[in-house]
Amino acid sequence: MARTSSWLMRRRRDQYHRLAVQKGYRSRAAFKLLEMIRSYRFIKRGDWVIELGAAPGGWTQVLAETVGAEGHVLAVDTRPMEPLDQAQVKSLQLDLTSESAVSTLAEVCGGKVDAVISDVSPNISGAWDLDHSRQIYLARRSLEVAESLLRTDGNFLVKVFQGRELSSFLNEVRRSFRGLRIIRPRATRVSSAELYVLGLGFLE
Numbered sequence: 660m661a662r663t664s665s666w667l668m669r670r671r672r673d674q675y676h677r678l679a680v681q682k683g684y685r686s687r688a689a690f691k692l693l694e695m696i697r698s699y700r701f702i703k704r705g706d707w708v709i710e711l712g713a714a715p716g717g718w719t720q721v722l723a724e725t726v727g728a729e730g731h732v733l734a735v736d737t738r739p740m741e742p743l744d745q746a747q748v749k750s751l752q753l754d755l756t757s758e759s760a761v762s763t764l765a766e767v768c769g770g771k772v773d774a775v776i777s778d779v780s781p782n783i784s785g786a787w788d789l790d791h792s793r794q795i796y797l798a799r800r801s802l803e804v805a806e807s808l809l810r811t812d813g814n815f816l817v818k819v820f821q822g823r824e825l826s827s828f829l830n831e832v833r834r835s836f837r838g839l840r841i842i843r844p845r846a847t848r849v850s851s852a853e854l855y856v857l858g859l860g861f862l863e
């Protein structure tokens with residue numbers, strides 16, 4: 660879809676966009692993940708991480724720095740992603756909603772992982788209820804990946820939009836994790852309904 664000139668003007672004024680360009684991050688969203696990892700320490704050096712909805716790769720860059728050369732990041736998206744040059748990052752073009760998504764990921768990872776994180780988003784229609792339902796559907800699919808592939812005590816982070824299905828989704832996450840946090844990072848746009856749900860300590 661063509662970007663409008665007001666969208667381009669807003670982007671130029673945005674401090675996180677400018678900072679991302681300065682620091683060489685592919686997206687301003689990188690600052691959301693940096694803040695969440697610094698505050699909650701749910702990913703560390705040497706971790707094995709599955710990242711869902713990775714393109715264009717801002718979060719992937721942050722993950723590669725966080726896990727270091729001894730860790731692994733599997734960056735998954737339906738869209739192709741420009742490769743990163745760190746050897747700890749592998750990318751996989753995959754639709755999270757496909758029937759074989761979990762089994763494909765299990766095969767590629769070859770074992771349990773330390774964290775599953777998801778910034779997956781649908782195309783935004785502008786109709787609040789529809790966008791909310793689609794986002795919760797993708798969050799549920801992300802939870803399914805986490806419940807199938809996390810090691811005991813592993814961590815899960817997923818994006819949601821506020822709306823009527825949120826509390827039932829939160830209960831689903833609560834059942835599988837020792838602790839739950841709801842986070843709105845500072846880099847979130849003021850107009851956005853997005854929040855992140857962090858499940859700490861997978862119970863298996």
Ligand SMILES: C[S@@+](CC[C@H](N)C(=O)[O-])C[C@H]1O[C@@H](n2cnc3c(N)ncnc32)[C@H](O)[C@@H]1O
Binds near residue numbers: 686714778
């Ligand atoms: C907000 S962007 C992610 C931005 C990323 N965190 C970054 O920092 O660069 C959301 C991504 O979710 C991906 N996505 C949407 N539906 C998906 C699906 N069913 N399976 C996999 N990826 C999907 C989109 O292609 C898009 O790249």
